[in-house]
Amino acid sequence: MAQVSIEDQSGETTLITLRIARYNPQKDDSKSFMEFEVPAQKWTTVLEAILDVKKNFDHSVAVRYSCRQATCGSCGMIINGKPRLACFTKISELNSNVVTVEPMNNFPIIRDLAVKFERLFDTHHKIKPFLIRDDTELETDAKEFLQSPEELEQYIQFANCIKCGLCNSACPTMAMDSSFVGPQALAQAYRYVADSRDKGKNSRLKIIDDSHGIWRCHFAGSCSQVCPKGVDPAMGIQFLRGYLLGFRS
Amino acid sequence: MRESTIMKIHYGTALAAIALVAVHILMRLTTNFADSLEYENVLANYKFLPYALMLELILILLSIHGFNGLRVILLELKQGRMYEKAVSYGCVAAMFGLIAYGSRTIIMTNMGMT
Numbered sequence A: 001m002a003q004v005s006i007e008d009q010s011g012e013t014t015l016i017t018l019r020i021a022r023y024n025p026q027k028d029d030s031k032s033f034m035e036f037e038v039p040a041q042k043w044t045t046v047l048e049a050i051l052d053v054k055k056n057f058d059h060s061v062a063v064r065y066s067c068r069q070a071t072c073g074s075c076g077m078i079i080n081g082k083p084r085l086a087c088f089t090k091i092s093e094l095n096s097n098v099v100t101v102e103p104m105n106n107f108p109i110i111r112d113l114a115v116k117f118e119r120l121f122d123t124h125h126k127i128k129p130f131l132i133r134d135d136t137e138l139e140t141d142a143k144e145f146l147q148s149p150e151e152l153e154q155y156i157q158f159a160n161c162i163k164c165g166l167c168n169s170a171c172p173t174m175a176m177d178s179s180f181v182g183p184q185a186l187a188q189a190y191r192y193v194a195d196s197r198d199k200g201k202n203s204r205l206k207i208i209d210d211s212h213g214i215w216r217c218h219f220a221g222s223c224s225q226v227c228p229k230g231v232d233p234a235m236g237i238q239f240l241r242g243y244l245l246g247f248r249s
Numbered sequence B: 001m002r003e004s005t006i007m008k009i010h011y012g013t014a015l016a017a018i019a020l021v022a023v024h025i026l027m028r029l030t031t032n033f034a035d036s037l038e039y040e041n042v043l044a045n046y047k048f049l050p051y052a053l054m055l056e057l058i059l060i061l062l063s064i065h066g067f068n069g070l071r072v073i074l075l076e077l078k079q080g081r082m083y084e085k086a087v088s089y090g091c092v093a094a095m096f097g098l099i100a101y102g103s104r105t106i107i108m109t110n111m112g113m114t
């Protein structure tokens, strides 16, 4: 069995170069980069490095974060060219002494690394992200809606979405089509359509069966490559397509 | 028309085109390439009614498929109510235009009006 010494666990501290994209749409014509030397250990995350810069060098770097544990979905950004969660990406896993952070693509920039989420929230809201049925669990004497483990399995993977927007940031159609509903909302449409307690399948399918809806997905699959929660939006989209093409009911 | 109906037609025309274009290519293999482009041979193709009908069918299928594909590309390129309307009607008009023009060639040649 491999021996792990205390030194291995504590890890060495190395200096890395953190390149942070700076951009204030109200003042700047274009994005520029500022470079900082920050210490990193084996487990230092990109978010920790950014917060280190804020604490010790430049407090004005704009970044959104909250939970620091891949749960709130706030800290999505482009890290060394790929959309990732800053709190869920260790510098050591990037295999590079230079770490470049930029705001997510396909989102309007508020400042630096912080982007506007209106479009994501609008499209998410549009597909009706709630159970649709006439009765409710909330009435007195009403029983909760039961579900078998098999029924739960149909959608639970898709319920793990934290609305971080990384999939929308990676999607090539999102980059072109300003009206496209996007992989995040499509995956959530499937999450509810596949839920045995939901009765809103037809109305939801109608919403995504639009000229800027599900058919504008061209199978690039980049959404699923970047999703930090294993949601696999591309698979959800293909399942949804199955309902609309008559392969599923 | 519902987008899903349009896309069913899009996928359907693509599948049907695979089968018919395969027949089309096999027919071309019956003579060598240079001979198949001889004036008399080209005319003979059009005068052979089943083959002429198949060419007409390929023309229709691929016009529908191709112009719907173009519509999709243009809808993703730029958005806006007027623009999208113009793209949709424009593509349908161009599709009928191409089918009409191609059919005219097939019918005239078939009837010997060369």
Ligand code: HEM
Residues within 6 Å of the ligand: A215, A217, A218, A219, B011, B014, B015, B017, B018, B021, B062, B063, B065, B066, B067, B068, B069, B070, B072, B073
């Ligand atoms: C017979 C062989 C063909 C097959 C199997 C085929 C299949 C397809 C499929 C499945 C799509 C949808 C792709 C997507 O949604 O991402 C597509 C799109 C398209 N096709 Fe075809 N096609 C064929 C031939 C053609 C031909 C001959 C043309 C030109 C006349 C054409 C023009 C287009 C265009 C412009 C698009 C839209 C581009 C896109 O959506 O990516 N196709 N085709």
Ligand code: SF4
Residues within 6 Å of the ligand: A160, A161, A162, A163, A164, A165, A166, A167, A168, A183, A184, A187, A223, A226, A227, A228, A229, A230, A231, A232, A233
């Ligand atoms: S599907 Fe994945 S990548 Fe997309 S918003 Fe949800 S958690 Fe983020």
Ligand code: FES
Residues within 6 Å of the ligand: A064, A065, A066, A067, A068, A069, A070, A071, A072, A073, A074, A075, A076, A085, A086, A087, A088
């Ligand atoms: S800070 Fe919450 S997901 Fe990264």
